[in-house]
Amino acid sequence: MSSTEIKSERYDFKTIEAKWQRHWQTSGLFKAPAKPDPKNKFYMLEMFAYPSGDIHMGHFRNYIIGDAVARWQMMKGKDVLHPFGWDSFGLPAERAAIKRGIHPKEWTMSNIEASRKTLQKVGILYDWDREVVSSEPDYYKWTQWFFIQLFNKGLAYRKKGFVNWCPEDKTVLANEQVKDGRCERCDTLVEKKEQVQWYFKITDYADRLVDGLDTLEGWPEHLKAIQREWIGRSYGAEIDFTIEESGEKLPVYTTRPDTIYGVTFMAISPESEILNSLNLDSEKQQQVDEYRRAAMAKTDIERTAASDEKDGVFTGKYAFNPFNDEKVQLWVADYVLAGYGTGAVMGVPAHDSRDFTFAKKYDIPIKVVIHPNKDTMLNVNEMDDAYTDAGPMVNSGEFDGLSGQEAIDAVTEHAETHNIGRKKKQFKLRDWLISRQRYWGCPIPIIHCRKCGEIAVPEDQLPVILPDVENFIPKGRSPLEDVPEFVNTKCPECGGEARRDADTMDTFVCSSWYYLRYLDAKNDKAPFDKEKADSWLPIDLYIGGITHATGHLIYFRFFQKFLKDIGWSNFEEPAIKMFNHGMVSDASGEVMSKSKGNVVSPISLMDQRGVDVTRLAMFFTAPSAKEVLWSDNSLTGVEKFVLKKLYPLNEKFRSSGCDLKQYFKKSDISESDWKLYLKLNQTIKRVSESYQQLHFNTAISALMELIRDYEQSQLKSDQLNDYIIVKAVQLIAPMAPHLAEELWQQFGLADTGSIFKSDWPEFDPEAITSDTVKIAVQINGKLRDTIIVAVDCDQETVEKAAFDSSRVTSYTNQGEIKKIIYVPGRILNIVVK
RNA sequence: GCGAAAGUGGCGGAAUUGGUAUACGCGCUGGAUUUAGGAUCCAGUUCUGCAAGGAGUGGGGGUUCGAGUCCCCCCUUUCGCACCA
The missing domain is CATH 3.90.740.10 (Valyl/Leucyl/Isoleucyl-tRNA synthetase, editing domain)
Structure with missing residues (x-):
């Protein structure tokens, strides 16, 4: 019998996880209101994802950070929106489909299915009613609508010029997709070709894109510097x-x-x-x-x-x-x-x-x-x-x-x-080249008429459907070129023979506005309703990789500014806070990759050790912004903590029916109980601050200390006992949601609803500092002794206590006391010469 | 070359922002238990020293009663930009 099985008799994570995942879905815990209270809302967003079917450690880390923040904000009483969707057009899907000999659409849809299930299994909560799929007509209809708005304002245009051409992918690339002269995706040397291509005139917004950075206090300086340099004014x-x-x-x-x-x-x-x-x-x-x-x-x-x-x-x-x-x-x-x-x-x-x-x-x-x-x-x-x-x-x-x-x-x-x-x-910034000579993308809604020129497809004729074709293999020109029933059409102006534009759009166009579609995902009259969108905007926390600094993160700011200009939004910037999490590498610092064979699957880990243990291990290893060198040893500490300390709290609970909203009074409980009550409140403070900074590692260590102290003391008050247990479980709930929800129920609190609908613990301001403090006594800045005094003690008393110590006097006797510095509650420094 | 960030035990990392450096966890050492291994429990664990003590946050200097934290110089690592006139 393996040790895991012994443990799981007590903490049966598989049953518990399945139970609560089902419950959260059926109860619609994360269904967000159509219009929140704008002063009390939280829009939590992780970057649009390509549906690869599986999920690696990097994704896992990204998503659990978002999930923890969303759950935490919900406990803080916010209207929370946490949506998800799929950036499903583009080369990877097309390439995978070619390799397997199936249609990209088929491949994409089955991958989305698999990816969604995986996310649910990890316990990540999204409002799935708002899910969007960028390769579906009900989405790309509006991508085309955006193109036309830009076109009508002269911000989408065609020009002949030298462009980056990837001979491997047989398509042109934007400047942002060329790294060191090579195709970002396949590493092939990029060639130059003179061609007519479509551009978005992002350079018109160059000044605002630079100046806007100064208003983005919640964006990392480093990221803003990269954008400033890229725009290069x-x-x-x-x-x-x-x-x-x-x-x-x-x-x-x-x-x-x-x-x-x-x-x-x-x-x-x-x-x-x-x-x-x-x-x-x-x-x-x-x-x-x-x-x-x-x-x-x-x-x-x-x-x-x-x-x-x-x-x-x-x-x-x-x-x-x-x-x-x-x-x-x-x-x-x-x-x-x-x-x-x-x-x-x-x-x-x-x-x-x-x-x-x-x-x-x-x-x-x-x-x-x-x-x-x-x-x-x-x-x-x-x-x-x-x-x-x-x-x-x-x-x-x-x-x-x-x-x-x-x-x-x-x-x-x-x-x-x-x-x-x-x-x-x-500016160094160039206009954004958005046309691609590939099949699996959003068709450009333009009709070329010999008489009338470039004519936008009338809005009531959108979407221009991407036709189902057999042969979509890239050959150097747009595959749609060879689909007569697609290309041949009538000019909307003069009714004469005309041809549809056969290029598709860069997928970065699709991902430039997805955050808006979530706000009104089912709307078939418009890309979104302005009122609804503005009630949720801007994004309160946007999580994703720094790799998008000069691409997506500029493009989506450009789109938001454009929307404001055409009256579709009141906001100039899409996201007020941006967070880049660190990478996940293997134990020796190598990037995980299939070719190196060092990939650790979070899925199999979670199968063996449980979702919450895996989540906590990832959180505990390093602060979110730093790189994680993952090794399965990272699990050891938190696993012990969960199995031996946290889950067994259910046996220590005394069902006293304590009031979670009240604070305790010093006079009502014993001195040793009060000591632990202090520790609890200090922990609440520390944990809350840690969440605010996304430093989940310190939140966990604070909770470990609290539980350690709790176990070492025998609480006299049943009420306080239960109070501490419940608050501790609430504090860990955003990080270990299944475990917390289960304990919440076992404590008999589920009648009042999910733990995520309970109030986030507030610390008792009367119980943060103890009434005695340890003061460090220094001679010339070097620690020589510590003394314990009353917190409101004056300097004279502290000095007296200090000079009672022979460890202190043995130094002060050696010279003349020049000066004494007292920092109340901290330090007494005696300068001796 | 230019720009930015970082450097703390054997390891991952803490340190209310100028006030007791190394919290929490891993690992390791010793002990207990066990037929053995594993698991568990107890104690220890920055270095040096028998000890008192001394040293100590990449290196060197400075400010200060006091510096991981602030200032100057240097070294290393990571990231970004790389003919943008």
Whole structure:
């Protein structure tokens, strides 16, 4: 007979778990009201999940945090909304379906079924009535509706451009989906292709996306920093250079207009259109064409890998610096990015490292126009890198002597008044490329008519249904292209022959608004009802991985802002608090993965040791934000605690019928009982604070201490005995819900309803501090003794008590007492010299 | 290279934010019980020292009566950005 079986005779977790999971579902414990009291609501949300069918330790951790918080908030009397749904469109489903030779829809739906059951088995409570499935027409109808709203405002548009192309997945990717020049999903090197694609004009919201971060006090600073950097706002000036002969304007963006007199060349990106209109000599033209071809054939990695290598080709043409009419060489160089600024830069080798490297390589003149300060001069021949800091301008005509922001402002102002430039703000953020050449996604609701152009599908004709097709294997162009009954249609404007857009949307579009659909999931007239949605918004706590910092977490903020602009919401930001939990790795710190064979399934663990034990073990191992190095040893301590201490409380309960709402009075109970009552109230305080910070590990250790002290004392008062037991069980309930609910019933309290409908314990402010305190007595800051005194004791009495100790006097006798510092209730420090 | 966060026993981690460092748990050591193993119970467990004592929160300096906590320099680790002009 194994030990587990012996234990389970007493704590039969399988029966208990099944019983309460059934009960919570049938009683609708987590059914949220349609409209809550906005001042007393809590919207708890974990990130939209792809239905993979199983659940790994990382998911498990994510979900139990959300579950514990939701249950806790419910006990605190809040109207709680805790919904769940499935991000079911996209590549993984399609890939899995191809592998198994079944349709993605079939695969998706059976996975959702399995995943939902798993979550229920883990005891995670959601309001399943609000479940959404992004690949179902009743959901993606509204994804299309959003597209059309954006389209109508000019925020969804098509343009030709160089895009990231993944040759493995045979689709284009957004900038956010390319990591280190590789496809985020399959790690294939991304190529560049010039194609017409759909974009969302997120750059229109760039300022608000940056500025809004300052209002998000509940978001981790680290995460906000990542977003700020990604959006990459910078201030500078655009300055118009002029091309020799043609006189054509060639504007450049610079953050350092104060270096304008140091320009010795200009460089244009190989992708730039300007190069086509330069009228180059045939020899130069050939060299330039060849360079452009070579540069564009390179992947981003190749182009950026050797970042200290800079190369380019001289075009044979010149441009004029509008500030001093100096003639400078015009180059093509692939270190200049096409998508940023104007796709051309002014080269200031003395004050920009990249320009410096480039100029050195091609013997382009270097001209110093900034000095570190008035007394330190730069000598071109001695420079081995550019001087990029601020400093007084020199060799700059009327601007000499100005420095820093003052210099920048003066130069910019000069440019503006002479109409040769202007103040400019730039962003690194690009528009969001949302079209994909894949089958399993939300169709783009646009009809292309030869006469009328791009026409949005009228709203009453939504959804544009994704047709059921046999052959959805990616081949480099949209599979829907080859479905005539889908593509061929009539123009809604003129009624003539027209074609449907055959691309599907990036799944990140689907997940940009799902949090709103939960608020009115069944609405077939609108994506949601504004009143209902605004009564729940914003999300009070949003839990998910930091990996989405520059993707989803920017996109959904963009959508919320857009909704506000079109009058569909009163809120500017979707989530007031964001929390990133740490990863779960194996015991040696390796990420768990199938190929490494180190994956621990939370499901089999829970089968063997119980859901609540597994939950508590995960909570206890580390604070939620930190990485967990999981080993099954993590279970040992909490398992003992549950089996030997917590569950056996049912035998210690005395059924005294105590009043849970009352506080005890010191005069009514014995001194030793009072001591434990103090411990209880300190524990309530500590545990509540721990929940607030999602530091469940310290909540558990506080409860372990309480139960330890409880067992060591024999309580005289039956009332207090029961009071402490019940409060302790309430305190652990959000983390170990089945166990707590079971004990609650065994205590005979179930008549009043679920433990999660009971009042979260409040500490008795009269019973936080004991009336005696231990004071540390220090000599010169070093602990020498401790004394116990009354809490309201004055300094004189404490000193007297301290000097009664020979351990203290043996030090004070060795010198003169210079000073005595007393921190009431804590420390007495005697300075001896 | 730039930016951010972190560094506490053998291990996971605590420390009311400047006030008794190492709570709670794991592991380990000794003892009890047991035919044995496992399980359980009791005691111990930062290092050093027989002890009194001394040292001690990555290293070095500083502020303070008092520093894991604040300031400066350095080292290490993790993460993010990486030609954004």
